Amino acid sequence: MGAFLDKPKMEKHNASGAGNDLHYGLSSMQGWRIEMEDAHTAVIGLPHGLEAWSFFAVYDGHAGSQVARYCCEHLLDHITNTQDFKVTDGMTEPTVEKVKSGIRTGFLQIDEHMRTISEKRHGSDRSGSTAVGVMVSPKHIYFINCGDSRGLLCRNGKVHFFTQDHKPSNPQEKERIQNAGGSVMIQRVNGSLAVSRALGDFDYKCVHGKGPTEQLVSPEPEVYEIERTADDQFIILACDGIWDVMGNEEICEFVKSRLEVSNDLEKVCNQIVDTCLYKGSRDNMSVVLICFPNAPKVSPEAVKREAELDNYLENKVEEIFEKQGAEGVPGLVQVMRALSSESIPNLPPGGELASKQSVVEAVYNRLNPYQADAEPSSPDDMW
Secondary structure, three states: OOOEEEEEEEEEEEEEEEEOOEEEEEEEEEEEEOOOOEEEEEEEEEOOOEEEEEEEEEEEEEOOOHHHHHHHHHHHHHHHOOHHHOOOOOOOOOOHHHHHHHHHHHHHHHHHHHHHHHHHOOOOOOOEEEEEEEEEOOOEEEEEEEOOOEEEEEEOOEEEEEOOOOOOOOHHHHHHHHHOOOOEEOOEEOOOEOOOEOEEOHHHOOOOOOOHHHOOOEOOOEEEEEEOOOOEEEEEEEOHHHHOOOOHHHHHHHHHHHHOOOOOHHHHHHHHHHHHHHOOOOOOEEEEEEEOOOOOOOOHHHHHHHHHHHHHHHHHHHHHHHHHHHHOOOOHHHHHHHHHOOOOOOOOOOOHHHHHHHHHHHHHHHHOOOOOOOOOOOHHHOO
């Protein structure tokens, strides 16, 4: 749980797509963790006559990746195969209440199904996973959350909605944990697990006489429905590796500024995970960005400012090298620290200098091509 690599694995998995008046991009990076335990789902067009609906989710695994991987492949089927999603009586789509009920039922069913599989293997799988997702219909956005990953809606340039993290220290969660005979120590379930709701984690779901939603760890999601409007701009789904170092407003402002520079959603998502790495995130990182028709568009003025900023940074790095002179070649960390003391205009809001470290690295490597390894030796050396 706490082990790290000597160097972060910065290779990214990307995907993108479009449909139902939505565009999406995603990025995931292993980072400093020894294993990649995240997974994700992106589906345009759902079964059972719901072609105009879409589903996106991020799964943040812990103690292994098995539950996260299984959920990314099967959770949507468990939801849409519930009776609530069966359209009857001449209706063209399920009602809001049926959608919410079907999502909840799907979560409970897949959790029980995975428990059965695990028991047949003699309890070999001890992993668990959070899940955050959205189901987008022509009229509604359904936010789904189980754990401490988070979903956010930007509407009319502001954070309009975000899901609530399920932490053991939350009063409602703590009460359930204590009622199940557990305790909350160092903000963890029984001093061990940092989330109070998750799929899997069957070691925390063994209290006899208690239902599945009354256990130490509950698989029950919170589901929120929001009516769509023309002012909706984008949705961000991300694991806590992102939220640990960027707040809701920060990431909203950062994404807005990036969309004014590029319409490549994979590139924007890559910039999010890179920025979070440089801000000091030590966890796996996954982010899905879903854009509505009213999302910010590329602005020639913003593109010009971005080019001017990159040129400014290039000149500053060259100045640092020149000032170092006879003292030798400065290290990358030294260069970043020197830049952080400067008042640099037009840095991306929310990302600040961290969002430009890749630009700085490119200049640094050009000026110092013989540097064997420009990456910091530990997460603590980022700044």
